[in-house]
Amino acid sequence: MGSVSILLLMFCGFAFAALAIGLGNKLSLKRYNPEKGEAYECGMETQGTTWVQFHVGYYLFALVFLLFDVEIAFLYPWAVVFKEIGMVAFIEIVFFVLVLFLGLLYAHKKKALSWM
């Protein structure tokens, strides 16, 4: 069907969600109550603001992820042509992966991969 199908499914998802949420809004009974608009945190009144700076631990993982995600993106084209090229491709990829594996070991040594 060609590249149109991506647009088609984007539209389908959007239309489906819009239709369902719209229908829900139409059918549901609405009664205004200020209590309904409060944050649901176990019934107590909310203490302090939510939008705060977050723990840096999550970002360390995001950084290491970025490194390996790019590695995997490079591995895909290699995987397709690997069998045609043969031994040379294998040796090259061993070096490529080894360098990144050292990076993983370094991150492990620096305790970036252990929580908190």
Place this chain on the structure above:
Amino acid sequence: MQLSISLLEITRAIDSWLNSIFHPHVAFGIELVLAGVAVILLVVAMAVLMVYAERKLAGFMQMRLGPMRVGKYGSMQAIADVMKLLLKECLVPTNSDKMMFKLAPFVVTVVSFMTIVPIAFARGIQLWDINIGVFYITAVSSLSVIGILMAGWSSNNKYSLLGAMRSGAQIVSYELSGGLALIVVVMMSGTLSISGIVQAQADGWWVIKGHIPVIIAFVTFIITSTAELNRAPFDLAEAESELTAGYHTEYSGMQFAMFFLSEYTNMFVLSMVAATVFLGGWMPFHIAGLEGFNHFMDYIPGIVWFFGKTFFILFLIVWFRWTFPRLRIDQLLKLEWKYLLPVSIINVLFAAFIALMGWYL
């Protein structure tokens, strides 16, 4: 002589019939509408079926009956749930970031729909046979984390934010081993297109003829897809006992239903990918040398094989949920970064070595 009519022939017949009546552009438009309706029906039917199947299986695994009241053996339970959600009010918290809050369910739904594009349901039944099919699925399915982070951040609720951050860290981490597991099969098939990978399994599924590296890849892929779906035992993002409901705490009514639906859609799409890549997609099960047996297997239509394999993997995922207790976040990240990732990197090299030596069939 072919006894059964394949789905491909039906679609071709519809195509030629439409083209004989209408102008080609109009016929193409009608086909687009038909395909869209088919996809929406598939998604809704699978979600309804899986909600029921999961609750029933959960019941049986815990020596209960599961839903029994609505319809025969509770078969109408999922439909009753949808009706209930339709009649609920869509609440928007007063202090939330309202635009992002309303946009998030759309993002997750659109992303989960988009992943269906390259899936091959039967011979030739595929929306678009992209030459980078596997890569497309891994790329698009990872976009769902944006919708989850949007939902968590905009709710202005501490539970939502914590759930979204956990979910982000988890999805992002487990994507790596999932991608590496797929690379093993891509390497052995020598192509990224879904139909190509299925075609490469005509003489045996990868999980059987690929030997040890593919089995390791299959196991890691099942683990990582369970984690990417935020399902138990990796359901920290919506751990009921700690975070109420995680990133969709503040959502109600149909907006919540959209998160629910997209979660189930992602679940069956990833099961379909696992079924396609490792278990041979719509290819029947063959044993070399047993001609009669192989002929008998050929008579079962491809779509039955495909959905049979998909449901087998879905059953595994449901089974995990009622078997393992939930992990802590440090255990979760340790499992990925210190065990699964090194194992799958070495597994890729191991598979390359085996392929190079010609030790696999």
